[in-house]
Amino acid sequence: MSNLRVYLIMFFSIAFATILITNLLAQPQETDHVIFTLNYKHVIDIFLLNLFYMLILLLFSITGISLILIFKVFITIGQGPSIVGIDPLIYYSASLTHGIGELMACFIVFIFSINQWKVWIRYFNGKSEKNEIKKLYLVFLKKVIPAIIIIVFISSICEVYISNKLIQLFI
Secondary structure, three states, rough: OOHHHHHHHHHHHHHHHHHHHHHHHHHOOOOOOOOOOOOOHHHHHHHHHHHHHHHHHOOOOOHHHHHHHHHOOOOOOOHHHHOOOOHHHHHHHHHHHHHHHHHHHHHHHHHHHHHHHEEEEEEOOOOHHHHHHHHHHHHHHHHHHHHHHHHHHHHHHHHHHHHHHHHHHOO
């Protein structure tokens, strides 16, 4: 089994287990179920907020803090239905479209963090050259950043125009 496949299974298993456990432990909040209608302005706001968070994750990926912050994303997703005060089935069904994208962006950060650690450990152990580090950061600039920007932007559109409408429809 390839490393990517192992990491993919591990990442999403931890994500879904954390989301499930957090959701089961969360205390439902009493609310009047007011879900505001979002529009194109919210796409930009959500995009910039989520992109900023992803860039913070990438910035701290060398330290390992990004893994803690990714785990926090899982917990926040798990608490979502109780915070909003709606049925988890409705919440997760409606949020699936943008939630998968956000989890994919987190997975990319997770993989980049691991690859970054591997390259630096090999370098400090004398098993690689500086050009391997340069190659990693070129891939970062040419592939990782653009992929995250695209995924986060598409997820923002889905959150506003699909997830928001589905939640309003079902509550």
